[in-house]
Amino acid sequence: MPVYDDNNIFAKILKGDIPCDKVYEDDFVLAFNDISPQAPVHILVIPKGKYVSIDDFGANADAQEIKAFFVAVDKIAKEKGIAEEGFRSIANTGTNGGQEVPHFHLHLLGGKKIGAMVAG
Numbered sequence: 089m090p091v092y093d094d095n096n097i098f099a100k101i102l103k104g105d106i107p108c109d110k111v112y113e114d115d116f117v118l119a120f121n122d123i124s125p126q127a128p129v130h131i132l133v134i135p136k137g138k139y140v141s142i143d144d145f146g147a148n149a150d151a152q153e154i155k156a157f158f159v160a161v162d163k164i165a166k167e168k169g170i171a172e173e174g175f176r177s178i179a180n181t182g183t184n185g186g187q188e189v190p191h192f193h194l195h196l197l198g199g200k201k202i203g204a205m206v207a208g
Contacts, residue, residue, distance in 0.1 A: 090190055092138040098191035102136055112164050116156035119164050119196075128199030129168050129175070133161055139192040142179040161194065170198030 093099070100106040101118070108120035111131055122130040135157050139145040145154070165171040175198030180187040 089144055090140050092140055093190050094138075096189050096191050098132075098134050098189055098193060099138075102134070111168070112160055114156060114160060116153050117160040119160060122195070126195075127176075127197040127202060129170050129197065131164060131168065131196045133157070133164065133194045133196060135192060140190050141181045141187065141192050142194075143181060145192045157194075161196065165196060165198070168196075168198070170196070174198065176202045 097106060101108045101120070108118075109123075110118065110120045112119035112133075116136055117133060118136060119131050119133040122132050135145060135149065135153060137145075137149060137153055139149060145157075149157075161177065162171070165175055175196055178195040178197070179192065180195075
């Protein structure tokens with residue numbers, strides 16, 4: 089597993105070095121609108137801990153962090169009005185999974201019917 093990079097863009101956002109359009113924050117989680125949205129609602133949800141990917145988070149986060157993360161996802165989906173009609177949650181992991189930022193993050197996409205899962 090790659091070593092966590094303290095200079096990745098999400099680490100800089102968490103440190104306050106780079107601004108974000110915050111939609112949710114608690115002691116364990118920060119969520120903000122994606123700067124290049126792929127749906128009417130496109131929010132990135134990140135843990136505040138230093139986790140490279142979803143498998144790193146699952147293996148190394150404590151139960152309180154994991155619960156807080158998924159409770160936040162539920163709250164955000166409801167607050168943004170995408171829970172009832174449905175939404176897609178995506179966690180790209182590693183090179184083959186298309187992960188671009190080496191900090192675990194979940195994309196929440198909704199507000200319209202989201203197309204096929206994988207094209208081609």
